[in-house]
Amino acid sequence: MNQLIFGRYFPGDSFIHHLDPRFKLIFALIYVGLLFFLESTFYYLLFFVLTLLLMEQTGVKLAIYVKGVKPLIWLILFAVTLRIMTTSGGDVYLRYGPFAISSFGLTLGLQTFLRFVMIIFISTVLTLTTKPVEITDALYFLLKPLKYIKVPIEDLSLMLSIALRFIPNLLDETDKVMNAQKARGMVFGQGSLINQMKALVPLVLPLFQNSLKRAEDMADVLEVKGYQSNQKRSHYRELKWKKQDVFGSLFLLMLMVVVFVFQQ
Amino acid sequence: MLKEAVLTIKDLSFRYDLRTNDYQLNQISLDFNRGEWVTVIGDNGSGKSTLARVMIGLYPVERGIIQLDGVHLSEETVPLFRRRIGMVFQNPDNQFIGTSVEDDVAFSLENQNLTRSDMKRRVKEALQEVGMWQERKLDPQQLSGGQKQRVQIAGLLALQPEIMIFDEAFVMIDPAARRDLLELLHRLKEKHHLTIISISHEREALVYSDRIIQLKQGTVFRDGSLTEIFAADESLEPPMVERLNRALTARGRGISESYLTEEALVNFLCKSN
Numbered sequence: 001m002n003q004l005i006f007g008r009y010f011p012g013d014s015f016i017h018h019l020d021p022r023f024k025l026i027f028a029l030i031y032v033g034l035l036f037f038l039e040s041t042f043y044y045l046l047f048f049v050l051t052l053l054l055m056e057q058t059g060v061k062l063a064i065y066v067k068g069v070k071p072l073i074w075l076i077l078f079a080v081t082l083r084i085m086t087t088s089g090g091d092v093y094l095r096y097g098p099f100a101i102s103s104f105g106l107t108l109g110l111q112t113f114l115r116f117v118m119i120i121f122i123s124t125v126l127t128l129t130t131k132p133v134e135i136t137d138a139l140y141f142l143l144k145p146l147k148y149i150k151v152p153i154e155d156l157s158l159m160l161s162i163a164l165r166f167i168p169n170l171l172d173e174t175d176k177v178m179n180a181q182k183a184r185g186m187v188f189g190q191g192s193l194i195n196q197m198k199a200l201v202p203l204v205l206p207l208f209q210n211s212l213k214r215a216e217d218m219a220d221v222l223e224v225k226g227y228q229s230n231q232k233r234s235h236y237r238e239l240k241w242k243k244q245d246v247f248g249s250l251f252l253l254m255l256m257v258v259v260f261v262f263q264q
Numbered sequence: 265m266l267k268e269a270v271l272t273i274k275d276l277s278f279r280y281d282l283r284t285n286d287y288q289l290n291q292i293s294l295d296f297n298r299g300e301w302v303t304v305i306g307d308n309g310s311g312k313s314t315l316a317r318v319m320i321g322l323y324p325v326e327r328g329i330i331q332l333d334g335v336h337l338s339e340e341t342v343p344l345f346r347r348r349i350g351m352v353f354q355n356p357d358n359q360f361i362g363t364s365v366e367d368d369v370a371f372s373l374e375n376q377n378l379t380r381s382d383m384k385r386r387v388k389e390a391l392q393e394v395g396m397w398q399e400r401k402l403d404p405q406q407l408s409g410g411q412k413q414r415v416q417i418a419g420l421l422a423l424q425p426e427i428m429i430f431d432e433a434f435v436m437i438d439p440a441a442r443r444d445l446l447e448l449l450h451r452l453k454e455k456h457h458l459t460i461i462s463i464s465h466e467r468e469a470l471v472y473s474d475r476i477i478q479l480k481q482g483t484v485f486r487d488g489s490l491t492e493i494f495a496a497d498e499s500l501e502p503p504m505v506e507r508l509n510r511a512l513t514a515r516g517r518g519i520s521e522s523y524l525t526e527e528a529l530v531n532f533l534c535k536s537n
Contacts, residue, residue: 133367217355223346233374235380
């Protein structure tokens with residue numbers, strides 16, 4: 001359970017670690033958006049190299065990023081295969097009914113694969129180098145205008161912050177409950193799909209029970225600490241837009257020019 | 265010193281299920297005096313935690329009155345009560361909202377809409393008082409049970425309350441850390457003239473109490489000093505200092521009630537020799 005990489009923060013001292021979370025969030029969103037406007041394999045490869053350079057800059061080992069892709073590899077391969085089989089054009093190497101493997105299909109398949117991997121890598125760069133609470137602060141800042149149309153941004157950002165704060169607890173607890181059930185003779189991950197699903201019941205029930213108890217405790221703590229929905233609150237943590245964020249923004253602008261001007 | 269009631273409870277009754285006549289608190293009347301350390305004891309289900317939660321407005325008052333310096337507890341006055349009464353719960357892991365020690369201490373202050381400079385000053389002072397300033401950047405998960413409760417106390421101190429309620433807050437920590445925590449609370453109580461209401465089974469916690477209230481089936485069964493309570497009920501196992509006091513009294517050498525902490529007891533015994 002503790003093998004999950006996506007959503008985890010790795011403390012570090014890299015240039016990316018020190019960037020403002022608001023910038024990192026905007027960068028990740030626009031970067032992912034740009035990937036959908038890439039047209040040729042050359043640009044895909046260019047962005048892939050750029051993504052690798054960004055990953056290298058974080059100081060986190062490549063193996064950790066690869067670990068982040070592993071849980072989604074079947075989904076990616078399924079999408080890539082579908083793309084290859086359903087695209088026709090160029091030289092056709094193999095045909096079976098409505099499906100075909102063509103040079104266009106293979107090119108699009110490679111592009112789809114690279115796009116998926118880059119989306120995962122760049123989101124992982126964001127989460128590995130940004131504390132969950134900083135992501136929440138950035139989201140709060142960026143969504144603040146929605147306050148004017150009565151969207152409860154304070155409540156949503158607190159909910160997100162508490163949820164992120166309890167992820168490690170939940171993972172640890174899952175490990176403990178699994179071990180406790182294994183000690184009672186429970187076997188996980190073996191047998192038919194139905195049996196495997198049945199085996200999850202004694203794991204999920206205590207987890208739900210504990211989570212509900214924790215939520216109840218947390219509600220009491222929030223009340224006692226004076227939290228009220230829709231109240232005016234000040235903020236202890238301060239987000240500071242620094243010189244490196246300006247440089248980062250210029251770099252992002254340059255990428256947009258490359259995609260929307262040079263690529264044409 | 266003249267006793268001045270800061271929190272007054274009159275004829276308080278409470279039941280979880282309004283359809284039944286099963287009252288968890290039944291016509292309780294109590295005064296909590298300024299600067300007093302009161303420990304509430306009683307069997308499981310005697311109403312100790314329910315009383316604490318009603319006092320801070322987590323459960324509504326069905327019958328009776330709760331007054332804080334003359335102000336009645338009601339839906340409108342709950343925020344005032346929560347600014348002046350702080351509470352620490354049993355499980356230290358379920359009380360952290362912030363992802364770092366200082367963020368957690370600042371949370372209550374953010375709810376008061378204080379300025380950033382004011383918050384920074386108060387957070388620093390509170391963490392220094394509980395000896396956790398060095399650990400301010402740490403993730404609460406990295407702290408021991410005792411340290412976690414220290415941070416919760418800092419969170420209360422930052423709000424500058426008059427009353428602190430501890431609901432079984434010393435249970436999930438090891439004995440050495442518990443003793444340190446109680447010593448710290450004792451010092452803070454003296455320094456800030458705080459009223460401490462401790463719901464506790466821990467015998468070490470009783471030693472610091474000026475007064476003990478024993479609840480039984482939702483009513484006040486006994487209300488008195490440590491010596492009075494333990495003298496009245498043989499079934500209660502008193503703290504070590506009280507047992508020693510009794511043994512010495514039996515031999516004509518009793519200790520006065522002011523010698524109840526371990527340190528004071530050692531001093532007394534050393535002087536006696």
